[in-house]
Amino acid sequence: MVRRTREEAEQTRCLLLDTAEQLFSVKGVSKTTLADIATAAGLTRGAVYWHFENKLDLYRAMLDRVAPAFDTIRTELLTAAEADPAQALWAHSLNVNRVIASEPQIRRILLILLKRSEHVDELAPIHDECVAHMREGQDVLRQIFQLACDRHQTLPHVDPTLAACALQSIHNGMIDLSLEDSGCFDLEHQAGDVLAYLYRGLFRSEVLENLSPRL
Amino acid sequence: MVRRTREEAEQTRCLLLDTAEQLFSVKGVSKTTLADIATAAGLTRGAVYWHFENKLDLYRAMLDRVAPAFDTIRTELLTAAEADPAQALWAHSLNVNRVIASEPQIRRILLILLKRSEHVDELAPIHDECVAHMREGQDVLRQIFQLACDRHQTLPHVDPTLAACALQSIHNGMIDLSLEDSGCFDLEHQAGDVLAYLYRGLFRSEVLENLSPRL
DNA sequence: TTTTACATACGTTCTTGCATGTATGTAAAT
DNA sequence: ATTTACATACATGCAAGAACGTATGTAAAA
Structure with missing residues (x-):
């Protein structure tokens, strides 16, 4: 699933946040790895690190919504x-x-x-x-x-x-x-x-x- | 610090629980390792594994008090x-x-x-x-x-x-x-x-x- | 052609669980 | 009163697998 345009990238970012929300609420924050999130979203850790600096950055972005x-x-x-x-x-x-x-x-x-x-x-x-x-x-x-x-x-x-x-x-x-x-x-x-x-x-x-x- | 009698062993157990309580409340449960607890108590992980099956068992014992x-x-x-x-x-x-x-x-x-x-x-x-x-x-x-x-x-x-x-x-x-x-x-x-x-x-x-x- | 938006691969650092070692306590046999 | 045999109470070492961060590869977009 390769997103090519900026618009699609924004979709990917949202998908990652949605997926993180889901996994965090089920498995807990500390037990949820970036690999878990990426995989569940049908992506890889590379995508996560592209959109967010690290797990903390992702967490903050999730709350900001x-x-x-x-x-x-x-x-x-x-x-x-x-x-x-x-x-x-x-x-x-x-x-x-x-x-x-x-x-x-x-x-x-x-x-x-x-x-x-x-x-x-x-x-x-x-x-x-x-x-x-x-x-x-x-x-x-x-x-x-x-x-x-x-x-x-x-x-x-x-x-x-x-x-x-x-x-x-x-x-x-x-x-x-x-x-x-x-x-x-x-x-x-x-x-x-x-x-x-x-x-x-x-x-x-x-x-x-x-x-x-x-x- | 080698405890030799049952009584002293009970003291050691208590010390481990006290230490765990302290560390858990400061660092959080998931971020506190058994090594952290053992070290802070002046012992090693061996002592922890002697008194408790694993981290979960220790956690339960702590609450039971x-x-x-x-x-x-x-x-x-x-x-x-x-x-x-x-x-x-x-x-x-x-x-x-x-x-x-x-x-x-x-x-x-x-x-x-x-x-x-x-x-x-x-x-x-x-x-x-x-x-x-x-x-x-x-x-x-x-x-x-x-x-x-x-x-x-x-x-x-x-x-x-x-x-x-x-x-x-x-x-x-x-x-x-x-x-x-x-x-x-x-x-x-x-x-x-x-x-x-x-x-x-x-x-x-x-x-x-x-x-x-x-x- | 350069940048974007990812995927892939690699190296490092914890943490756990278990296996083993060892010194001391203890109870029974002698 | 000793000795013997075993249990207790730890310490130490090792193997294995996360999880992270980063470096690099790549195809499409601009």
């Missing part, structure tokens, strides 16, 4: 927050679940990040970026909870920082559960109700009644 | 549940955080399980056991939430299964956050307040007021 999706969600949250913080958070929570439940590629990448790679050594800097990204996300949540507090949407004694931790934690926990092979948790159908329990402990009932879609 | 701690916590939960389910759950939640916060060995093992190993291949059966253990734990939580529902301790429309998911998720999420190097979350000091938000969305206020230690 899904970053925009998360940026989009965050932007939507920020723009909606000024009008109604509580509503913005609720919509955001459902958004996160919907995206993860509906896009297999996102699920595969999360699976690789959370359960198919070791967060050390060469991969450490990449995972550090992910953690930094997560902390930014948590800070965004904190700001919006602060807004909600200022507008008295939250229950008394709700601290914005801790509320952000709570929301982030329960989201991460649910994502983790849903990624287990056993499939003991279904993000699309159960996450809304689970989130509702937490929201009821954070926001006043008048606020909760006005959330759409219905809490 | 902390299993009793979790069993103890679960037993405490079950015995306390009959008298007062809500109180038992609250005490259990605080217990989990206290144990993890106070015992470095537990934290190291959790770190290895969650962020320093790939849940595939030879390690897969071990991690499957962990998942099974977790699901049993979730079922215990469900049963106790069922008790709480029966006694009208919970708010209306709280489903035991989903409540168990919620509690498990937020616990796992907090543990995950607390294990990050950045230390952006402190299990011992912040987890109680975060948990309180969820409990307020699950239990009636009369029940919450009677929880000790104070919610």
Whole structure:
């Protein structure tokens, strides 16, 4: 399979990334060799080394493909927050679940990040970026909870920082559960109700009644 | 360092497990070789192969050292549940955080399980056991939430299964956050307040007021 | 004709598993 | 109380196979 034009080369690159995604999610990152990826893609290691410097470079490129999706969600949250913080958070929570439940590629990448790679050594800097990204996300949540507090949407004694931790934690926990092979948790159908329990402990009932879609 | 008696041999075994724990948590499981462990312990690979069949056997033995701690916590939960389910759950939640916060060995093992190993291949059966253990734990939580529902301790429309998911998720999420190097979350000091938000969305206020230690 | 997009071949570095060596402990026979 | 016989607790050496990086070959595109 010899690709000749630039266009076909781009296809080859995508194929390698898709194949890597697949193999990483099944065999784990450390157990998947560049030869495995090349062979599974119907190519040779030469092709891999043409498109990527090494395994780490390929790994980073693979993750970069899904970053925009998360940026989009965050932007939507920020723009909606000024009008109604509580509503913005609720919509955001459902958004996160919907995206993860509906896009297999996102699920595969999360699976690789959370359960198919070791967060050390060469991969450490990449995972550090992910953690930094997560902390930014948590800070965004904190700001919006602060807004909600200022507008008295939250229950008394709700601290914005801790509320952000709570929301982030329960989201991460649910994502983790849903990624287990056993499939003991279904993000699309159960996450809304689970989130509702937490929201009821954070926001006043008048606020909760006005959330759409219905809490 | 030649150990001659059985007693000294047991010490050597422990030393190897301690060393493995340390190295796994720093370098990751796949990047840590048996030679690394042996050398760091001041021994050779021969010693490792004497005490353990192979790397997998060593890994399992390492995990087995902390299993009793979790069993103890679960037993405490079950015995306390009959008298007062809500109180038992609250005490259990605080217990989990206290144990993890106070015992470095537990934290190291959790770190290895969650962020320093790939849940595939030879390690897969071990991690499957962990998942099974977790699901049993979730079922215990469900049963106790069922008790709480029966006694009208919970708010209306709280489903035991989903409540168990919620509690498990937020616990796992907090543990995950607390294990990050950045230390952006402190299990011992912040987890109680975060948990309180969820409990307020699950239990009636009369029940919450009677929880000790104070919610 | 040069560059692109790969394929092929080679050398090196780990890592593992096993086989073997050896010094010490231990229990029973004498 | 010795000696004998064997088990224990490691250390050392070797063979074999990954996996990687690189160097080189090659056919088509530009």
